[in-house]
Amino acid sequence: MIETQARVVAVQGGRTWVQAARRSSCGQCSAAGSCGGSLFAQLFGNRPVRVEVDNPLQAQPGQGVVVGVPERLMLSGSLHLYLLPLLGLILGALLGQGLFSGQAGELPAILGALLGLFAFPALWRWLKPVLAATTSLPIIMRIQTEGLPVAPPGSNEEKKPCL
Known part of the structure; x- marks a missing residue:
């Protein structure tokens, strides 16, 4: 299961939509300034994407969630x-x-x-x-509580070396 963080933006009639920032691994490594992939990421931006998800946890609009994509x-x-x-x-x-x-x-x-x-x-x-x-739809795996870091436990937010 691939996980990403999102925010619930709408719940209507059994359907739930979340909004997540588009993320690219480009710009996360030490070669971001000289890489062509990083240039494309800057050109197209990180516009948020809105997706319908399965909501077994009954998350409400405004809540931060972790969404899993099979x-x-x-x-x-x-x-x-x-x-x-x-x-x-x-x-x-x-x-x-x-x-x-x-x-x-x-x-x-x-x-x-x-x-x-x-x-x-x-x-x-x-x-x-x-x-x-x-x-199948992506699924809300867990609801994030306020005040906790948004990065999942064990993730490394510092610049990673390119391979």
């Missing part, structure tokens, strides 16, 4: 974000080349690749409500 959910999101467009790109190029081979050179493969690149993620958005019953 590894399976992270893996699934990564596959959908990276694998589906790549698969669509390759299959679209093969389909475009196969259907229109010998006509207009490489143009059918290029157009097929672009169509597949955008069609597969759109297909996922269409299928997502059907598959939503099998997906």
Whole structure:
């Protein structure tokens, strides 16, 4: 389970939303000033993200919480974000080349690749409500009490060496 800290912002009709700061490991090491990843983190900022979570502890708005994200959910999101467009790109190029081979050179493969690149993620958005019953939400693991440090026990907040 991957954990992060957040604050409950809304509880409505059995649904709970939390807001967490986007964190990047960039900027946490001693090479932050000369690293390209750190530059991207500065450009895109650390805007907070709002997420619906499962709330078995009945946390209320304004409370600080620790939210757990199952590894399976992270893996699934990564596959959908990276694998589906790549698969669509390759299959679209093969389909475009196969259907229109010998006509207009490489143009059918290029157009097929672009169509597949955008069609597969759109297909996922269409299928997502059907598959939503099998997906899980991040879960509130514990409620933070005021006055305690926000870093989880055992974490090291100082600059870490880059590997």
